[in-house]
């Protein structure tokens with residue numbers, strides 16, 4: 340683990356999990372994790388290019404400095420395009436996405452979800468070519484394919500095999516079994532980077548991109564979590580696709596640290612109708628003198644429309 344606050348261990352009935360390696364305070368940042376793989380959550384066919392294909396920041400409608408690659412994937416700047424061409428956006432991946440996009444009739448007969456799974460598989464094969472060690476990390480995560488993964492893999496593997504097979508330098512056999520295994524890892528481990536609420540999406544929040552985070556993948560779920568994860572895709576000046584995990588309340592050393600994989604509020608359907616918020620509140624980090632903050636931040640905040648912080652009357 341890159342965090343000195345957490346230790347990975349086996350937990351009965353839950354597989355691997357993360358426990359506090361020291362007493363942790365409300366608001367404390369216990370993990371900052373960078374993705375090993377990121378892919379767009381937009382459909383392949385007719386996506387509206389509202390996010391940079393590299394950093395996933397929202398493209399400004401007035402921006403005149405966006406750039407695109409030879410296959411018309413859009414980037415927020417020439418710098419982001421150059422960074423992508425040197426890492427996540429190889430010529431093979433670029434061509435694979437455009438060939439998949441061009442076979443619209445075939446993909447349109449399938450659930451939209453399979454277009455996003457196609458993006459994931461292409462990104463995963465790219466990772467295998469670009470960073471075999473990070474690809475091994477992906478393969479080591481929790482998840483074995485179920486019937487739905489195998490069905491999706493049948494279709495997607497044959498599509499990718501015929502349209503855009505990965506180069507022969509792929510360090511693992513390119514097979515149906517590999518595709519099914521990868522889809523299972525993605526299903527159980529991907530974190531969604533949310534898009535902000537805006538008039539564009541009628542106040543509904545959906546996912547703009549999915550990421551695989553090698554350390555955060557070991558958090559187990561709890562309906563009453565003691566930690567909460569944040570992302571700052573549009574606002575962080577650098578490493579903007581990192582996720583940050585903060586404590587909701589104090590916990591002693593040895594306690595398992597869990598996130599809620601779902602909104603905390605049990606009756607969230609009605610809460611969502613009322614507020615469009617599926618979030619979890621966590622205090623801001625403690626002050627320099629160690630005193631707890633009485634300001635809570637919602638991890639489902641909308642930076643553009645609604646305040647993301649709530650000041651508590653009593654200190655937490």
Ligand SMILES: C[S@@+](CC[C@H](N)C(=O)[O-])C[C@H]1O[C@@H](n2cnc3c(N)ncnc32)[C@H](O)[C@@H]1O
Pocket residue numbers: 352353354355356480481527528556557558559560561
């Ligand atoms: C993102 S992984 C978490 C890390 C995982 N335990 C491991 O060993 O790699 C999600 C998987 O962990 C297990 N898991 C998470 N929370 C759990 C819980 N509260 N009870 C039982 N299993 C849980 C489930 O198998 C789930 O599909």
